[in-house]
Amino acid sequence: MSARRQLSFDDLGTPLAEATLVVVDLETTGTDPAADAITEIGAVKVRGGEVLGEFRTFVDPERPIPAYIASLTGITDAAVAGAPSIRTVLPMFLDFTGDAALVAHNARFDIGFLSAQAAACEISWPKPPVLDTLALARSVYRRDEVRDHKLSTLARHVGASITPDHRALSDARATVDVLHAIIERLGPAGASTLEDLVTAHRRATPTQLRKKHLAADLPAVPGVYQFLDAAGSVLYVGTSRNVRTRVRTYFTPAETRRKVLDMLPRAESIRVIDCATPTEAGIRELRIIAREKPPSNRHGLHPEKAHWLRLGPGSQGLRAARLAKSEADGSAQIGPLASRHDLEPLRGLLMDAILGRAASLEGDSARTLGEAGDSDASPRARIRRAMTQDPSEVLDHVATRLRSHVEAGRYEEAETLRRRALLFLTAARRASRLRVLAEVPLLVAARASTEAVIGGQGWELLAVRHGRFSGTTLVAAGKDPLPFARSLAMTGVGESELAAPLCQGYHQEAEILLSWLEGEGVRTVLVDGSWQVPARARFDPEHLARRFTRTAPGEEA
The missing domain is CATH 3.40.1440.10 (GIY-YIG endonuclease)
Structure with missing residues (x-):
């Protein structure tokens, strides 16, 4: 084992005076992170009682704001018109927070929305330490001191400089004052580190x-x-x-x-x-x-089990599949999907978009696709193109139907269709990335590293064979990384024997590697075959938003 410094327990705490905290508050279209959207984010970054910066922006929820929400917050559809989407805002917010701990009043709500939106946008959620001023206040201020633990009540009780008004930045500023008052209360009780504060309202078993x-x-x-x-x-x-x-x-x-x-x-x-x-x-x-297969682990227990939507060769239509197969016979597949329950909605979406709603309801799609032939203009070729190359035809169909639903006030139907389209884009994007990586016999790449074991700067090398991890090493600054790359190229040869189309059976591993390879500053050192970072833009959800915008009256088609 490498000779590395082992930290004592005393080394592990972050003194509160040195801890960077980002106090955040959200305004949303509702209370369900899975179904509702963010309309405003406000945040204040503090350290040692000093405000370091503030973040505030409206967010386009890409859906109407309910009237009762608008009356409560004052945020209307007109207010968010032209605002950036959460796909644009969330990376900016994460850049603002950096390595800071997050603070929120009723953190389950705010952090739940942020992490859910990150997952929906396929943005890595950093899982920072979280402080909940509601939970802390309940342990600090008893009911004989305050009537309740609402933010407005606490802000008034501690003499906050800002009155909460259901707007994100105002509420975040008020929460900062409440947080500082709580810290003053807990200090004499021994809460001197960030870790102490995170667990101040709990007890170990x-x-x-x-x-x-x-x-x-x-x-x-x-x-x-x-x-x-x-x-x-x-x-x-x-x-x-x-x-x-x-x-x-x-x-x-x-x-x-x-x-x-x-x-x-x-x-x-x-x-x-x-x-x-x-x-x-x-x-x-x-x-x-x-x-x-440890009994207390759930995720990753059965990587060989996956759900794909497969367009079979010849007369075979769209159907569910548990194994990804070679696409050399003209077949295609998208996924893997999170649930088998996603298969039929996706199948219906593709059939509806390409064959038309009436044809998709006839139930004999396999025969229809088989009789259509394989010309570039045939329904089968168009479905394959939408699954693997260009989703434009499907997105245009969805945008038109979305506009129809919205204009008729059928908002729930519009939301169901929008989610289905995003599910399709996610599945197609996952497959496109896995498809490219699985076809590369050997790839050795490098990126800058600051690991302490190599003196704080140098190179991290990674070897991949057909989407499977083959080896990695760290190279200190000043050393030529090429000999190390050649050495890595000699390792993991047996991984090639386990290769499968679209990384079937090891897609979770492949996605970790793809995340590394798609990072900033990555350089290709050695490659057997051809490699380029998979293009994800073609299946970007932004395309759907732009197409929907163009369906508005007066907009160009």
Whole structure:
């Protein structure tokens, strides 16, 4: 194992005076993160009681704002007209927050919306520490001191300089004053670090306290950790850039996941696999979960099981498939999908867009597609083109129907259709990226690295074979990375034997690698065959928004 400095428990806390906090508040079209949208984001960045900056913007919810919401917040359809979409705003907000912890009053609501929107836009959510001033206030201000724990009540009680008014930035500013008042209350009780504040309203369970010693001697390195029972069987697998820091949280009040709390009584030891990079750790975690199938892990247990929508060759129509197959016979597939329940809506959308609504309802689409032939203008060729190359025909169809629904006041139908179109774009985009990577026999790429083990600067090299992880290494600054790349090219040869179309059976691993390869500053060092970063723009949801806009009266078609 690499000789790396192991942090003591005292090293792991961030003093509150040095902690950067971003206090955020949202205005939305409703209360359901899965069904409603954000209309405004306001945030204040603070450190040590000093305001470092503010962030505020309207967000186009891409749907009408309910009248009662507009009357409550004062945010109308006219106010958000021309505002950027959440796909544009969210990266800007994440750039503003950086590595800061997030603070919100009733954080489950605000952070729930932000993380849900990140998932919908396929933007990586950083999972920052979160402080909930509502939960903290309930532990600090008892009912004999305040009538309730609403933000307006607390702001008035602590003498906040801003009165909350259901507008994002005003409410965020008021929450800052409430937060500082809470910190003043908790300081004498020993809350001196960010970690203390995160868990101030909770208590560790007796089992957590009894098992805390299991984290005492773990290394502070990137790697995979495995909780083992008395017989050495794997109970749970996780990964972290700093194993010791991460595992320590399992024995604190910050850990509230039921699957972990139920697992801890059986845990008797923790095994660590030291990894060169976080990317290697993520891949090894997936492979161990797939092999060991730990009872307390859910995600990644069965990577071989997936749901695809497949356009079969010849007379075969659109149908569900569990395995991605070669597309050399003229077939095509999109996915993998999150649920088998997504298959029929997607199939209906494609058939409706290409064959027409009446034909799609006849139920004999396979025969219709088979008789149509394979000319470029045939329905079958058009469906294949929409699935693999150009979704324009489907998006134009959806935009026209959306406009019809909206003008008729059928907003629920419009939202259902919009979600279905976004589901199609997501599935097609995933398949296009996996398709490209799966076809590359060998790729060795490099990006700048600041890992401490190589002196703080240098190169991280990654080798990929047909979308499978082949190897990685770190190269210190001043050394030629090419010999290291050639050495990596000699490793993992057996991975090629496990290659599959569209990375079938290991798509989760491939998507980790794609995320790395699509990052800034990545350079191709060695490649067998041809490689270019997969084009995602063709399946960008923005295309649907633009097409919908063009259907408005007076707009150019």
